[in-house]
Amino acid sequence: MAASRKQKPDLQKKVHEVPHKPGVYLMRDRFNRVIYVGKARDLRKRVSSYFLPSKLAQADLKTRAMLDATWDFETHTVRSDAESVLLEGKLIKEYRPRYNVSFRDDKRFLVVRGDLSEEWPRFRLARFKKDDGSRYFGPYAHAGALRQTLNFMRKKFGVLTFGRGAPTERELKSSTYQLPVRLSEISAEQYRERVAQACDFLEGHSREMISTLEAEMRKAAEKMDFEKAAELRNMVEDLRNTTRPTRRFTRGSLPATIDPLADVRALADALRLPGVPHVMECFDISNISTTHVVASMVCFRDGVPDKNNYRRYRVRTVEGQDDFASMAEVVRRRYSRVLLQISDTGNRRP
Incomplete structure (x- = not known):
């Protein structure tokens, strides 16, 4: 069992490939998830400081836990300090790393x-x-x-x-x-x-x-x-x-942490589906006091969020807090409408 475990890579060698330029860096865990995003005026100096024995000895518990969980990192250079601040904020909002606190709220520049x-x-x-x-x-x-x-x-x-x-x-x-x-x-x-x-x-x-x-x-x-x-x-x-001109970082220009199509195929294999799911819809129920029950639905197409088809529902027939009955009502309303659209248009994709 121990022999089959992956060996944690030595990242000190990779540090020497990092340029002396401003930019942002992303720390990843062994599942390739982004766990921390930071910015630096000099990427080489900042990233290399994390892997110095003296740094680890003086680090607080949060930084030590983050470094213990780090299996890889990547860097992205920018043209100025201002761009590094903008890109850092965008990436933190996009990936919500667990070791970041700043920029995780909805505050904008x-x-x-x-x-x-x-x-x-x-x-x-x-x-x-x-x-x-x-x-x-x-x-x-x-x-x-x-x-x-x-x-x-x-x-x-x-x-x-x-x-x-x-x-x-x-x-x-x-x-x-x-x-x-x-x-x-x-x-x-x-x-x-x-x-x-x-x-x-x-x-x-x-x-x-x-x-x-x-x-x-x-x-x-x-x-x-x-x-x-x-x-x-x-x-x-x-x-x-x-x-000073700065680039505008949009969702499409951000470094990707996932391959949507590959992940959808992996999901189909894990669930033993007969084919790759093109559309996935997920529901959640929220109770505000006992008088206002609402539901939300998010939609993914080919592994990518389809925000134009996000929906909100107000639960009408359920009294009190009953998530199972509320979910049943919302699912029934959603797919009754989908089946009606299919019968009217012949289009099987919602």
């Missing part, structure tokens, strides 16, 4: 939303991109840098970056520290030209403006005005962090 259908468009912060006709920029990994960039845009372009709806009386008639222009002195068309310039700036057309700020920073330093020079330096760094 900030995006900037501009509703150009408004007469006086404003730039606002948001967490989600919606299909509402607005223009969205981001996501942005550095929230602090993004807020400083919006402050800069407000002063440089004279655009609104807070509030809602049409400009207030104060915004129209007064120039303030936040908005150093009287909007009553320009037309809505002129304001929209400023909004277009701000949009170009957020899309990365900022090299000339950053060069101007760098020249001002050098002049301030020559005049021994180091406080202003430091302020300009921080502003340049924030603008670069915000306007």
Whole structure:
């Protein structure tokens, strides 16, 4: 029995193949499941530190348990620290590794939303991109840098970056520290030209403006005005962090941990099915108090989630908490409908 067990591989040799570049790393257990996702400015240094004897001796219980369970790792390089933060967050939300805590909730990175259908468009912060006709920029990994960039845009372009709806009386008639222009002195068309310039700036057309700020920073330093020079330096760094082009990591571009078709075939073999299942539907019952019983159904097609066919049900005929009766009702309603559709259309696939 002991001789048949797989030998844990020596990962120290693999570490030497890791590049000295920013990126993310994934730790896997002996079943090839992702158990931890991390980011690093230097992947070689970060990953190699896990396998040093001194590191293991000083590690806390959680890290020691994670390293004991690690049988393999993989790395993915990116172009910047900001991209590593974005990719790390996406991977943790995708795979929900048991040794990660951060990013496992539904919190999202900030995006900037501009509703150009408004007469006086404003730039606002948001967490989600919606299909509402607005223009969205981001996501942005550095929230602090993004807020400083919006402050800069407000002063440089004279655009609104807070509030809602049409400009207030104060915004129209007064120039303030936040908005150093009287909007009553320009037309809505002129304001929209400023909004277009701000949009170009957020899309990365900022090299000339950053060069101007760098020249001002050098002049301030020559005049021994180091406080202003430091302020300009921080502003340049924030603008670069915000306007630097970053890749958008979508589900299709993330590193895959499974082979859907191979897993479906393995499932068919394990259950001794006559063929490979093309559609799988899974149900769950939830009880909210004793008065509200609901059910959910998820659907997979060829091993891939088919979210367009996810369904929710409110249980109608069952009183109290009775999961078996509730499941029977939901399954009966679901497949009565499927059989009716088959009889009407002749299509045997739901």
